[in-house]
Amino acid sequence: xxxxxxxxxxxxxxxxxxxxxxxxxxxxxxxxxxxxxxxxxxxxxxxxxxxxxxxxxxxxxxxxxxxxxxxxxxxxxxxxxxxxxxxxxxxxxxxxxxxxxxxxxxxxxxxxxxxxxxxxxxxxxxxxxxxxxxxxxxxxxxxxxxxxxxxxxxxxxxxxxxxxxxxxxxxxxxxxxxxxxxxxxxxxxxxx
Numbered sequence: 001x002x003x004x005x006x007x008x009x010x011x012x013x014x015x016x017x018x019x020x021x022x023x024x025x026x027x028x029x030x031x032x033x034x035x036x037x038x039x040x041x042x043x044x045x046x047x048x049x050x051x052x053x054x055x056x057x058x059x060x061x062x063x064x065x066x067x068x069x070x071x072x073x074x075x076x077x078x079x080x081x082x083x084x085x086x087x088x089x090x091x092x093x094x095x096x097x098x099x100x101x102x103x104x105x106x107x108x109x110x111x112x113x114x115x116x117x118x119x120x121x122x123x124x125x126x127x128x129x130x131x132x133x134x135x136x137x138x139x140x141x142x143x144x145x146x147x148x149x150x151x152x153x154x155x156x157x158x159x160x161x162x163x164x165x166x167x168x169x170x171x172x173x174x175x176x177x178x179x180x181x182x183x184x185x186x187x188x189x190x191x192x
Contacts, residue, residue, distance in 0.1 A: 012044060015044055015045065015048040015049075016048040016049070020049065020053075023041075023045040023048060023054070023058070023061075024057055024060070027042070027057075027062050028061050028064055028068070031065025031120065031123060032065065032120070034120040038151060039154070040155065042055070042148055044155075045152075046058075051152060054152055055148055059144055059148040062119065062147075065119075066119055066140050069119075069123035069127070071127070073123060073128055077127060077128040077130070096125075097129030098129075100131065101131055101132075105135055108139040109139045109142045112139055112140060112144060113143040113145075113146040114147070
């Protein structure tokens with residue numbers, strides 16, 4: 001537990017000592033590199049700068065990162081992406097793009113607001129489908145508030161709970177109970 005706590009403290013210190021620019025840049029990078037975990041970076045920003053500043057910094061950074069990613073794929077779609085697709089795939093992409101463009105603003109906001117929706121994928125689809133910039137940015141500004149707030153609040157609590165032995169014991173016991181119950185139900189109901 002001390003090692004995990006020390007690692008979290010070191011990363012938080014790196015972000016704190018590097019200033020908000022470091023926290024800002026890691027969130028922007030996340031918009032371009034899918035495996036980077038947005039939730040972890042938002043939690044670290046909240047841990048380093050406090051909940052309000054961490055959420056605000058992360059929200060601005062993710063908006064900028066998503067817009068840059070969208071613009072990149074919008075510019076590449078006709079020059080690179082469509083050139084390398086076969087005719088059959090071009091038609092599929094065009095059909096999917098048309099459907100994506102028909103999503104209402106509120107539908108797009110809800111899609112973006114879901115914490116587990118991959119932002120990178122939304123950025124690519126929006127860029128390739130030529131979704132209007134105004135619609136994309138409006139949906140980002142509204143939807144990302146929810147996503148970033150969720151990760152800020154949950155993530156900060158998660159980081160704090162990972163250094164608390166009682167919380168870890170509780171999580172392990174809860175997982176063990178869920179596993180045992182699933183085995184009993186699986187056996188009784190012949191589900192496998």
